[in-house]
Each structure stands twice: as structure tokens, then as C-alpha cells.
Amino acid sequence: MSVVAGRNDAAIAAAALRSDRFRIEREADWKRLEDILDRMERGRISRLADEDLLELPVLYRTVASSLSVARETSLDAATLAYLETLVQRAWFLVYGPRTSLLGWLRRFFGGEWSRSVRAIWPEILVALILMVAGTAVGWLLCAADPQWYYSLVPGQFLDVRQPGASREVLLGTLFGNQDQPQLSVMAAYLFNNNAGVAITCFALGFAFGVPPILLLIQNTTPLGAMLWLYNGQGLTLDLIGWISIHGTTELFAILLAGASGLHIGRSMAFPGDLSVLDAAAKAGQRASVVMAGVLIMMAIAGLLEGFARQLIDNTPARLAVGYGILAFWVVYFFLFRRVPPASEAI
Structure with missing residues (x-):
């Protein structure tokens, strides 16, 4: 019984390590995209630098790719929820309707x-x-x-x-x-x-x-x-x-x-x-x-x-x-x- 419990603990630790490593390697792009989205949603598009606007679709595709990998490797639920929310926000601003009433x-x-x-x-x-x-x-x-x-x-x-x-x-x-x-x-x-x-x-x-x-x-x-x-x-x-x-x-x-x-x-x-x-x-x-x-x-x-x-x-x-x-x-x-x-x- 203790052997099984030890194996489970090892699997959980490995999964946590894998999730942490995955986040550390890509988190900079996630945070950069989140920062751009926050400013755009607050109506500060005019204050964004040209390179931010140009990089927005690239960052969106990068984060969407991260979400795909996270789903396939069954990363922790918190990471998945964060990436899904980020991708949805980015999709709306990149591809969503822009026409006002x-x-x-x-x-x-x-x-x-x-x-x-x-x-x-x-x-x-x-x-x-x-x-x-x-x-x-x-x-x-x-x-x-x-x-x-x-x-x-x-x-x-x-x-x-x-x-x-x-x-x-x-x-x-x-x-x-x-x-x-x-x-x-x-x-x-x-x-x-x-x-x-x-x-x-x-x-x-x-x-x-x-x-x-x-x-x-x-x-x-x-x-x-x-x-x-x-x-x-x-x-x-x-x-x-x-x-x-x-x-x-x-x-x-x-x-x-x-x-x-x-x-x-x-x-x-x-x-x-x-x-x-x-x-x-x-x-x-x-x-x-x-x-x-x-x-x-x-x-x-x-x-x-x-x-x-x-x-x-x-x-x-x-x-x-x-x-x-x-x-x-x-x-x-x-x-x-x-x-x-x-x-x-x-």
C-alpha cells in the first residue's frame, strides 16, 4: 500500500514539476499578451506602441499553441483555465467584431x-x-x-x-x-x-x-x-x-x-x-x-x-x-x- 502511495506522490510531483517548467518557459509571452489586452480593454489603444500592436496576433497564436499543448499533456486545471481565458480575450480583440452600434x-x-x-x-x-x-x-x-x-x-x-x-x-x-x-x-x-x-x-x-x-x-x-x-x-x-x-x-x-x-x-x-x-x-x-x-x-x-x-x-x-x-x-x-x-x- 505504501508503495502505491509513494508512486502516486511521485507522479503528482512529476506533474507539478512539468507544469512549473512549462509555465516558466512560456510565461513571459503570456504576461506580455495579458498586459496588452488589459490596456486595450481599458480603452488605451492609442497609448500602445506600434510594436505591441504588431506583436498582438503573434502573441495570440503563441498562447493558443500553449493552450493546445497544455490540453494534450493534461497540465493542472489552474493553468488550463488561465490560458483559456487569455485566448478568448485575445481572440475577441484580434478577430472579433469591431463595429459599434x-x-x-x-x-x-x-x-x-x-x-x-x-x-x-x-x-x-x-x-x-x-x-x-x-x-x-x-x-x-x-x-x-x-x-x-x-x-x-x-x-x-x-x-x-x-x-x-x-x-x-x-x-x-x-x-x-x-x-x-x-x-x-x-x-x-x-x-x-x-x-x-x-x-x-x-x-x-x-x-x-x-x-x-x-x-x-x-x-x-x-x-x-x-x-x-x-x-x-x-x-x-x-x-x-x-x-x-x-x-x-x-x-x-x-x-x-x-x-x-x-x-x-x-x-x-x-x-x-x-x-x-x-x-x-x-x-x-x-x-x-x-x-x-x-x-x-x-x-x-x-x-x-x-x-x-x-x-x-x-x-x-x-x-x-x-x-x-x-x-x-x-x-x-x-x-x-x-x-x-x-x-x-x-
Whole structure:
């Protein structure tokens, strides 16, 4: 028994000696790297000497190599924990993201978003055709049988806005609502609803683009039904003005979301020289940039629908605001063409 204990003590002593020797031979590099990292993490990069900055990646690789050796030779847990922490800190500073939130916003709004939108222009054209077709289908179905109106229009619009309503009643739904209460609650509801439609169009694009096609048609048939209803009383332009304040942004956002889903679906159906997964990943990266902007547009549309539409109470002003915003989006997406650095290209 004593022989076994003696052998164990000898093994422990040998391991401790090996660990000490390993640390002594390499500790100078570890401490130098740790000192550089401490100064960088405290925001003192400007005070670092040029040789320190140049040596940082070399020291990182040296310490990473030490960690690899330490793991293979089963050195003591304290040394392993110290090296793992040091390597993680160094990796973040050498290879980790350096862009601040402000920098990301500057890059996103400064060309990345608009460039991604232009890259999916064929799908945008197809999505636009589908939305126009959905609107036409809603109109034609109601013109053929007014009972279709009740199936196509959401329940919250089935108050007095129904087939057979007089011109005065329909006018009352478009004007004179400046004092409508709980506008902020309505804005939040509209944002959640519209953002859900947009995200669904995008998310289901992986089913080879078929669900976005159906969703784009389905979500524009109510617009056609309402246009049919108000047209019967000669209020088409007034309804367009009522919708345009928020609708030019909201419908544009749904258009982009549907186009993003179609873009992913097309890339999977026709991957070209890439595998299906690689094609989907590449298309998804571009479409995700578009979708980040879509959520911003939906938030803007929700605010416009919950506030501006009621506060601006005449058709010419509504048309001016709505189509002025639409002109801004068109100019931003298709005429704003800042050339990106090579590292930012999508």
C-alpha cells in the first residue's frame, strides 16, 4: 500500500514539476499578451506602441499553441483555465467584431440596405404584380357578388363600412376622427399585425417561394374589396388618400418582405452552380438585411396609421404626405448608390 502511495506522490510531483517548467518557459509571452489586452480593454489603444500592436496576433497564436499543448499533456486545471481565458480575450480583440452600434447603423442606412433591395429587384417586380393582381381579384369578386366583401375584409372594418352604406356614412369613416382615443394602442396593434404578415412572407420563402405568392395575393384582396365599396359612392380618391399616409410605407414594406421570401425560394429552386443549402444561405443573408429594414418601415407605418391619418383630415394633404413618403423610399432604394468598400459588399 505504501508503495502505491509513494508512486502516486511521485507522479503528482512529476506533474507539478512539468507544469512549473512549462509555465516558466512560456510565461513571459503570456504576461506580455495579458498586459496588452488589459490596456486595450481599458480603452488605451492609442497609448500602445506600434510594436505591441504588431506583436498582438503573434502573441495570440503563441498562447493558443500553449493552450493546445497544455490540453494534450493534461497540465493542472489552474493553468488550463488561465490560458483559456487569455485566448478568448485575445481572440475577441484580434478577430472579433469591431463595429459599434453607431457604425453598424451608419453602414446599414448608408448603403447596405438600399443595395440589398436593388439586388432583389426581379422578385420585387414579381411581388408587385402579385399585389396588384390580389387587389384586382378582391374588386372583381365583390363586383360579381357583394357577399364576397364579408369574406375578404377583416372584421374590424365591418362596422358601417358594408355594401349598401350611404355616401355620408362612408365619408364619416374617412374624416372627422381627429379626437379618436387610444391612437397609440391602435398604432401598436397595427405594427404587430403588419410586421407579422411581413415576417411570415419572408420566413415561408424557404418553401420554394410558394407561400409568399399566396400571402401577397391574400393580403391585398381586402384592399380591392374596400376600393370597390368606396368607388360605388364616388369616394375612390378619398379612400386612396386615407390609405396613402401609412399605406405607401406599409404596402412597400410588405412588398419587400414578399420579395425577400421569393428571392430565397428562387435561389433554392434554381441554385445554379451552388448547392441548395449554399444558395439558400447566400440569398438569406441578403434578404435578412432587407427584412431588418422592413421592420423599421413597419414601425413607421404603424405610427403614421395610428396618428397622422387621423390628424391630417383632408385628401390633398393626405395624398401629398403619403406619396411624398413613397417618393422618398423610391429615391433611397433605387437612386441612392453609395459605392461600398469591398469588405461591405454583399
